[in-house]
Amino acid sequence: MAISSVEAIPVQIAVKPLEEEYGLAPYRSNHDSVTEVDRLLVRVDTDEGITGWGEMLVTMKSPEASKAIVDHVIAPELVGREVGDIRGFLETFYFPYTRIHPFLGAVEMALWDVHGKRLGASVAELLGGRVVDEIPVAFCLGILDPETSREHAAFASDAGFGVLKTKAGPDWQTDINRIQAMDDAADGELEFRLDPNQGWTFEEAIRSIAALEDEGIYLQYIEQPCRIDTYGTYGRLRSRTQTPIAVNEDTYFERNLAQLLREDAIDVAVVDIVPAGGILAVQEQAVMAAKQGVSVSHHCGFDLGVKTAAVLQTVAATPAINLAPDSVYYGWEDDVLETPFDVTDGEIPVPDGSGLGVTVDEEKVQQYRTDE
Known part of the structure; x- marks a missing residue:
């Protein structure tokens, strides 16, 4: 099974206000105050119709800049590779001009999701089995x-x-x-x-x-x-x-x-x-x-x-x-x-399903994406 496409999708979702049960916003730290958060989803598709998902914080201040790293730096090196070649990809990928680790972390997450779905096993099982539920x-x-x-x-x-x-x-x-x-x-x-x-x-x-x-x-x-x-x-x-x-x-x-x-x-x-x-x-x-x-x-x-x-x-x-x-x-x-x-x-x-064990609602992704 080969990877056919890789896409980064920026989304923004609000945090519950403090007045609500479990509410946190505005969530103040030493450097910012959060009421909504920009996240970057990574979608990996395969030639057999299996889709995997990854996720990261928008790290380049601009969702467009973060998306570009995945779409134009990582994706061209990943398309066409076998889904299960996760460690091989990480060991051979080289791009010295930007701190690339967070983007690889989100992409690798999606690869594990695809790999687990392909084998009918959870990521925890692929890692040797879970010890807690x-x-x-x-x-x-x-x-x-x-x-x-x-x-x-x-x-x-x-x-x-x-x-x-x-x-x-x-x-x-x-x-x-x-x-x-x-x-x-x-x-x-x-x-x-x-x-x-x-x-x-x-x-x-x-x-x-x-x-x-x-x-x-x-x-x-x-x-x-x-x-x-x-x-x-x-x-x-x-x-x-x-x-x-x-x-x-x-x-x-x-x-x-x-x-x-x-x-x-x-x-x-x-x-x-x-x-x-x-x-x-x-x-x-x-x-x-x-x-x-x-x-x-x-x-x-x-x-x-x-x-x-x-x-x-x-x-x-x-x-x-x-x-x-x-x-x-x-x-x-x-x-x-x-x-x-x-x-x-x-x-x-801990989710029981294969891969990450969760199903992404693609209508929600479209609802919250910020690049369209």
Whole structure:
């Protein structure tokens, strides 16, 4: 079975407002405020009529620019190749002028979907079999005032989530007040992750963590408080605190993660299929981290159902990913799947069908696409 066409389709879908149940918008982080999100779907068709889907965040600021990378750089190298030659394609593809990994990650996702449908097997089965059927996920919350944060933490706890991840802003003292308010509201029923998105200095990170520890609040981890490539910062930070230190954006660059592991500078790696360059690459990262005694979680960048399915299949078949992945799936106004996922008691079931295990609603794709 050969690949006959590859197409990138930009879509935009709104996020539920905070006033609604499970609503998140505006979802504020250290660098933006989200009310709707541009995603790029990747459609791979074959000469036997089987279609596979992949998904990524629009990474080039412009949906048209992101689409062009897939349509004009990757697609010409992929059309005509055998569907199952996934690793061979990834090993031989070469384009040095743009960071191509996220685009390859989305395309590889679609190839796994096609390959699984062709064989009548799920992606998890192709990866060696799943070890769990339900995936607990972390509830994610943007930057809000302490009292509103308290309300949402109580909701997340009542809804059955065991972990809450929240963003952090330029005012670290207010962030500490927010965590304290949420911890009080959850009454010990939630663990917390704090993500400044590289926005803090070393001194701010130390003071923030120390302030929480002085209050008896020990985060599950603090994620990427300082900028990437600051290897010495993370080693020093870890030696000064009891709170586990995690990196996310550093894992987008394989050499960064390898260096941090060599320096014994982190406790957690928060990986992501798309920036890593695909499912195979993220499994390799997870195993590399686990061998060093480092825990692994999976990142969420406002993923629709296609990528959510890929994450579920991958996590289910990768024991090295031992911490709940992040998710904002419950926060979408709509999705492009015919049957959207149901988040119950803070868990999402791993799809049973072949490939990614989900069916894309092509009418929804046309409804939300932004290039026509």
